[in-house]
Amino acid sequence: MDQSGRPAERERETELPNKSVVPVTLASVKLACSQCSLHELCLSEGLSKEELAKLDSLVGARRKLRRQQNLYRAGEPFEALYAVRTGFFKTDILLEDGRDQVTGFQMAGEILGMDGIGTEVHSCNAVALEDSEVCVIPFAQLEQLSREIQALQHNFHKVMSRELVRDQGLMMLLGTMRAEERLAAFLLNMSQRFTSRGYSPAEFHLRMTREEIGSYLGLKLETVSRAFSRFQEEGYIAVQQKHIRLLDAAGLKKLLKHPPR
Amino acid sequence: MDQSGRPAERERETELPNKSVVPVTLASVKLACSQCSLHELCLSEGLSKEELAKLDSLVGARRKLRRQQNLYRAGEPFEALYAVRTGFFKTDILLEDGRDQVTGFQMAGEILGMDGIGTEVHSCNAVALEDSEVCVIPFAQLEQLSREIQALQHNFHKVMSRELVRDQGLMMLLGTMRAEERLAAFLLNMSQRFTSRGYSPAEFHLRMTREEIGSYLGLKLETVSRAFSRFQEEGYIAVQQKHIRLLDAAGLKKLLKHPPR
DNA sequence: ATATCGTATTGACATGGATCAAAGCGGCAG
DNA sequence: CTGCCGCTTTGATCCATGTCAATACGATAT
Structure with a gap:
């Protein structure tokens, strides 16, 4: 059982001692x-x-x-x-x-x-x-x-x-950006952080669900999913579930600087 | 002139020395x-x-x-x-x-x-x-x-x-709340901060424009204005330009806890 | 008093994203 | 291998808020 005493739901938290x-x-x-x-x-x-x-x-x-x-x-x-x-x-x-x-x-x-x-x-x-x-x-x-x-x-x-x-940057995102800009900013941010840790800037595995991304970006999971699909159609990225390849980071950046309207 | 060297536009910044x-x-x-x-x-x-x-x-x-x-x-x-x-x-x-x-x-x-x-x-x-x-x-x-x-x-x-x-609270507001909830949260926050400084909890003067409030809350000024009007109709507040009287703070709080849907 | 300018209110309409719903996909357990 | 379950994708529709526009208000300057 986990440390809150609740039943462990779908996750496997059984092997480690309580506060390891x-x-x-x-x-x-x-x-x-x-x-x-x-x-x-x-x-x-x-x-x-x-x-x-x-x-x-x-x-x-x-x-x-x-x-x-x-x-x-x-x-x-x-x-x-x-x-x-x-x-x-x-x-x-x-x-x-x-x-x-x-x-x-x-x-x-x-x-x-x-x-x-x-x-x-x-x-x-x-x-x-x-x-x-x-x-x-x-x-x-x-x-x-x-x-x-x-x-x-x-x-x-x-x-x-x-x-x-x-946090200020996130407020900016939540307060002024549209769905696709938010996702573009998110992907570029992830890429940058992976890069600075020595991982590939163009290819990475997202650990969170669409719902968690949406929650973070102030969007619904369906909107996140649609934006992913749209980016793929446009050739900016290749998505396969949680595996992301950035094909055109410059394109995403442009999306951020020059919003559709 | 002000310290940036630009012409002072509509504001009167003339009397004080540069960096006072x-x-x-x-x-x-x-x-x-x-x-x-x-x-x-x-x-x-x-x-x-x-x-x-x-x-x-x-x-x-x-x-x-x-x-x-x-x-x-x-x-x-x-x-x-x-x-x-x-x-x-x-x-x-x-x-x-x-x-x-x-x-x-x-x-x-x-x-x-x-x-x-x-x-x-x-x-x-x-x-x-x-x-x-x-x-x-x-x-x-x-x-x-x-x-x-x-x-x-x-x-x-x-x-x-x-x-x-x-900042976390503001993210929450920007990410999950609707326009009227945002404004209610804003007014209650203002009231609370004025109160803790010894001013009236129920009556205060807003120093910022509707546009600035809107920008802070991730809304357009028209939406802010409409929400003010709505709150007035509902009897939560009395608005006269920048002068606000909270008539039913509890009502505003309820709006926050029990969103319309 | 009157003109002006920034600010605020209100209305009519447009739209981006939410909501509701269905189907596809993939990994894990049996 | 098969079935289940969580996650994701996609479609159809709705609605809250944005957009555009007109008017009103209030302070300041003339």
């Missing part, structure tokens, strides 16, 4: 911040060797999640930030009336949980969209260490600020 | 953080007397802006945060194709400029919607001081986090 927090021993340095390939995306950029060592000891635990498992839920007390090591997450909010919205998709090197700092309580749900692993960063200790290490402090502030800017 | 930064002397303590009535909204909550004194010396300048004057513009280098002392601001983003969107309205006690931390460059424009005054908080010094003062550090992190949560 694995303490890191000195023997397992291969997974420490100092060795982490996500350096520049994460908090450790620009830190000296000694400073990195301190950060390593702070990021003292890791947690594995199965597909569909919650990293945290809205309402739970906030204690730590999480850096995605591997895998793929979504965050979403549920309104009382049942409506919900996906507020973001997070991949390796991105930080989850900052929504909880202000109120000590998480304001959204974070769910793994595939088997994933995160670094657990106890927040009180992060604050303490970032009082000692200027670069760490600044990195953290940058991460939060970039998140604010990302 | 007024140094604060010890004689003018009445305006220092330690005396500021915005305490709990701002960064100074929970600080000791000595700590407050340090913060006072950091927030060493104030800047007055006329209606329609820019506090900063997208693309300008980021140097400082700004705490609104008096007045009312909007932030907005301009896309290459001319479309723009208002991303927020800020009032006394709220912090502007955090969008610039991540890239050292502002990503949006901040414009005074009425004659206003801000405290200038040089960011490098804020980081330095918040390495010394734990409470200041934590307050700052809270402010940023709350901004993230606010």
Whole structure:
């Protein structure tokens, strides 16, 4: 059963222990911040060797999640930030009336949980969209260490600020763009993020359903599906279920800059 | 002329010097953080007397802006945060194709400029919607001081986090709500913010135009106007141009929880 | 008082995306 | 291999909001 005590629905969450927090021993340095390939995306950029060592000891635990498992839920007390090591997450909010919205998709090197700092309580749900692993960063200790290490402090502030800017972009998308522009922006964003992680810019596998994409973009799943089909007809992309190939990224960009009217 | 060197259009921006930064002397303590009535909204909550004194010396300048004057513009280098002392601001983003969107309205006690931390460059424009005054908080010094003062550090992190949560709420609004729900949410939010500043919860003056409200809510100005009229017909509010009276806040809340379908 | 200009309201009509419905596809369990 | 179930695609129709246009309002300047 999963940690909420509900019956595990269609997902297989059975094998891992409830909160699979694995303490890191000195023997397992291969997974420490100092060795982490996500350096520049994460908090450790620009830190000296000694400073990195301190950060390593702070990021003292890791947690594995199965597909569909919650990293945290809205309402739970906030204690730590999480850096995605591997895998793929979504965050979403549920309104009382049942409506919900996906507020973001997070991949390796991105930080989850900052929504909880202000109120000590998480304001959204974070769910793994595939088997994933995160670094657990106890927040009180992060604050303490970032009082000692200027670069760490600044990195953290940058991460939060970039998140604010990302949100502004999403508001722009939701407030002013039409369906096809939204999907084009989404695909280009995905491509860019995969690229910066060393994957192919033109070919990738979407981990989320059409419904989740639609929720994120403020559209219905049918509209997303139709836009995919349209893009395929126009020769911008090749779609096969969740597998996407960008055939004409420039075309998609043009769509964004010069909206049909 | 205003600081960009353009002709002042319809607005009167003539009387104040270019960058009206007024140094604060010890004689003018009445305006220092330690005396500021915005305490709990701002960064100074929970600080000791000595700590407050340090913060006072950091927030060493104030800047007055006329209606329609820019506090900063997208693309300008980021140097400082700004705490609104008096007045009312909007932030907005301009896309290459001319479309723009208002991303927020800020009032006394709220912090502007955090969008610039991540890239050292502002990503949006901040414009005074009425004659206003801000405290200038040089960011490098804020980081330095918040390495010394734990409470200041934590307050700052809270402010940023709350901004993230606010953005999530706005995404929800833009992604899932219909026009009347959006406006109801907007009015209730305004009321709540005026209330927490000691103004009447039921009667207030909107500083922005219908077009600006619409831009913020992802609607056209005509739709905003119609929703206002509808609310008036239903007896929820009384509208007279920018002057609003909430006659039935509960009714508006119900509209939010139980959408028409 | 009158003209002007930005803002707001209201009406008539157009349309993009939502809704409802049916069928196709693909992976997994039995 | 077969059947089921979740996901996706596609079609037909509807409706909320956008668009276009006319008028009204209110403040400021003349």
